[in-house]
Amino acid sequence: MIVVAGLRKSLRTGGATVEILKGIDFRVGRGEFVAIMGASGSGKSTLLGLLAGLDDPTAGTVALNGTVISNMPEDRLAQLRGRTIGFVFQSYQLIPTLTALENVLLPYELNEDAGEQKAGLERARQLLQSVGLGARMDHYPVQLSGGEQQRVALARAFILRPPIVLADEPTGNLDTVNGQHILELLLHLNHVEGTTLVLVTHDPALAQHAGRRITLRDGLVVGDEVQAGGVRVDG
């Protein structure tokens, strides 16, 4: 589902070149649930951005579902990304002028007929219920706490039933109870809809539920372990 080969990312800052990712290789199978761990600054968010095609690598490639997305023209990439990936940013990125419900429905706005719109609205409501925001659907982001905004961002990532969901610290701002809710939602979607999940997390309790754990250090993979009780892989 995801094939990462020889992936490198360097940035030039003030004359010096900083190597952020130094050659990363791995594959993620359909329906797999992978946790990416590593110290702050090890390159996790950078890697996730490259997997989503939000950024281009300095060298190497990312392929999603057999299509190499690295250096693809932006219009084609945007189309493919819309169909294939749900992304949860570390910084949520909700639209401030839209309510929680409207934010979740945003990926729907561009396509679909009236019938589908209705189904989308129903699904958006269900997703917000399942992240514990049933009573907050008509609130704007400024009226929501950080953890609540994070949960809206999660619901939005799943609205179009993407085959791949990439999430950066999806429980980073949540207490135990809400973190547990999110975990259950993720496991449910992984199970029932076969969503391939790649999650960046510092939370060992969350990572433990993944079928596999990839550990980064200083821009390199230093660990790639299958975990007992892991999630099925179809290929």
Ligand SMILES: Nc1ncnc2c1ncn2[C@@H]1O[C@H](COP(=O)(O)OP(=O)(O)OP(=O)(O)O)[C@@H](O)[C@H]1O
């Ligand atoms: N635009 C940029 N310019 C310069 N350096 C950057 C830039 N973006 C990221 N970096 C550096 O790249 C390294 C990796 O950053 P990244 O955000 O991928 O880390 P991370 O593993 O996600 O950390 P955290 O757990 O704190 O979110 C860091 O040292 C960071 O300072």
Ligand SMILES: [Mg+2]
């Ligand atoms: Mg990060």
